[in-house]
Amino acid sequence: MRDTIPVTEIMVEDVATAAPDATATEAATLMRGEGVSSVVVVRDGEPVGIVTEGDFATELCERGDLGHLELSGVMSTPLTSIAPTASIVDAVELLRSSEIEHLPVVEDGDDHGTLAGILTTTELSYYVPHLAHRPDHHEAEPARRRVRSDTLYERDDWEFEYRSADESTVSVGETARFSKTLSEDDVEAFAEVTGDTNRVHLDAGYAAETRFGERIVHGVLANGLVSAALARLPGLTIYLSQESSFRAPLSIDERATAVCEVVEDLGRAKYRIETTVLDGDDTPVLEGDAVVLVDELPPTAARERDATAVQ
Template identity: 50%
Template sequence: MLAPVTIREVMNSTVETIPPETPAIEAAALLYTEGIGSLVVVRDGTPVGMVTESDMVRLLAQERDAEEVTAADCMSAPPITIDVDDSIALAVERFRDHTVKKLPVMDGEELVGIVTTTDLSYYLPHLARKATERPTDREGQTGDRHRRTRVDTAYENDDWSFESIGERDDHIDLGDVVKFSKTLSETDVEAFAEASGDTNRLHLDAEYASGTRFEHRIAHGTLVVGTVSAALARLPGLIVYLSQDVSYLGPVDIGDRVTAVCEVVEELGNDRYRLTTTVTREDGTQVIDGEAVVLADDIPDTA
């Protein structure tokens, strides 16, 4: 599982810069020939603005002379920057709050790189989505929501607990929530290593794990995500996984109790649904975030 990731680990250290007096036509040519989407405008080594493809489009729409206009005339200023040691979560907040897709990266007063929403998507896809999507408006939802119990889910364990909240017992609706909790024990970790073949010493060898960034053994990330699947199994119907988008936000220690929470956020038609999927530790720390798409078939009659 991922430890906190900083901008230093995801940024592109190659960044194209131009001075403010650069003619816009030259800036446009540089964007085209280099196959890039933005240029950082720098004065005396300090970023003072950004020229993007959108700025070039706006320049054309305003019918301004690209040979007479300079980068200073068409740039977006001041630039929204981020520090090289800031977290990628902070970068997402700035992408969202300032409606930009690229951030110059600073190390003190020095420009050292650039980071984009695409760069982040490789590490935390759920945050990249949040950088551009609008909050879902849940107002106007109606219905008498209640806790429901699945009677067909076998093989329960005394350590497990689950909760399912929805309007109906026999159908999935927008806003339905299912939760599943269990302790990830030593036995679970060893059994998962055997079943999956993932014998990474980080999960099995205490002495080896003590020398890693985590300083002790942790549970497999995929084992933690498995609790999401367990929660989804408590939805009405025979649930078939179609896709799962996962971001690992932090480690889970062996012996931690975790809770997976899945909420239906979109009906896709043909008995398919999109859900947000999260997992938290008992202390409330979120360790998994993502989305799933499932198909809800009818439960077969085995009588």
């Protein structure tokens, strides 16, 4: 469980530090040499402040030359820190409430705090990308619900429809539809997880100067809605292949719908599926063709399904 993972398991132990009387130039050189984005300011072994790349950018807007300015004049203080025994969820909440991106891990001693490491949104994003990015959106997320035997959870703002004469099997002519809004949080989390940080998806100013005129959803993320629809077909659906053509861009925060129609029984529990993703105006943004293998549900899930059907 994420709420029990201590910050010590993911923090960076090798922290760049400097004294309060070190110059901004020395700190900037240290950041560049160590490949880090912050320097913790330490006096007599105790962390008392922090200087980040953002601090330098702010100060440069107000001062013409930082060269010989001491860190005591630009550092953020009092220092916001967290204990080594705190969980990474505690760290996310503290970063969120303090509106910071760097969190020194400090162990309190008898005389002063001891610097144990540092945690940033970069480390956290590997474990909790949906928490580390745009927390206000996360707080408003609909609650998870366990309502199906073939998916771990559902959300109230997701919609699924399966049109068939017999909802217990897959047959030619049946159609599955899955809808959800692809939010800014979704796009940013997808970029972090996959590494696809193309600016047309993440940078509004950059995207405005492209042919799209705005940020757009990753095409593969939109294709993921097809996978979501197929996952809810009767049985255990295993993706074998997918061919897709991207027809139009999909705007961020637009509700999209995947439509999957079973068009051919290939034998041995394999089926060919025509796949389409529609935007909020029912314009196709993606069209394609998939092949899936439909296995029986594992025994436990099958019993859960049968018990639900009896109720």
